Amino acid sequence: MKNYFIFIFLNFVCFAFGQTAEEFYKNGFEKQESQDYLGAISDFNSALEIEPKKVQVYYLRGLAKYKLEDYIGAINDFNMALKLNQSARQSYYLRGLAKYKLNDYKGALTDYNTAIKFYPANGGAYYNRGLLKVYLKDYKGAILDYDKAIKYSKKNRAFIYTNRGIANQELNNFEGACLDWKKAIELGDANSEELIKKYCK
8 A cells, every 4th residue: 555655646746847848848948938048948947857858948948049159059059959959950950040149050051951851842941052152162052042931931022032032133144133122122121222222124
């Protein structure tokens, strides 16, 4: 009978801790949604103290740190998420963004490539890889990535057209550049107006 009660007690404790970790996770998620990133990190820390192998919490804490420009901390959390689950594909993309911010362009490119390999319809990964390729002066490669970004992205398409226009302009394809900038204006990016004034007749 004594062993029975011990068993029930241990199960109750484990259940309570599991629920508490879930509550911290949910509270952190809600705070992150309202852009209270410091509060979110505090809750995620508490969740991980109880359940230190919860992949999603590392991912979300990394995202919160990225938003606070703690790029090294973000990378450490994405590394942990991937260590626990190599299929945590979104962690590759966000780790790439953090590496880009730290001027680790080779590392960022590798992570974007892996993110796209895991999820070929990742418009954000194509767009950011395109930006990186422009920085590396691989304009043709950038245009191919922007093409994919336009295909798969539902948001911020105006900026994709603007940047594809810049890549076309660097290749002296002014006709293509001007068409892209006109489309960008149609979609709401007024900044392309200055580019049209400068490069388009």
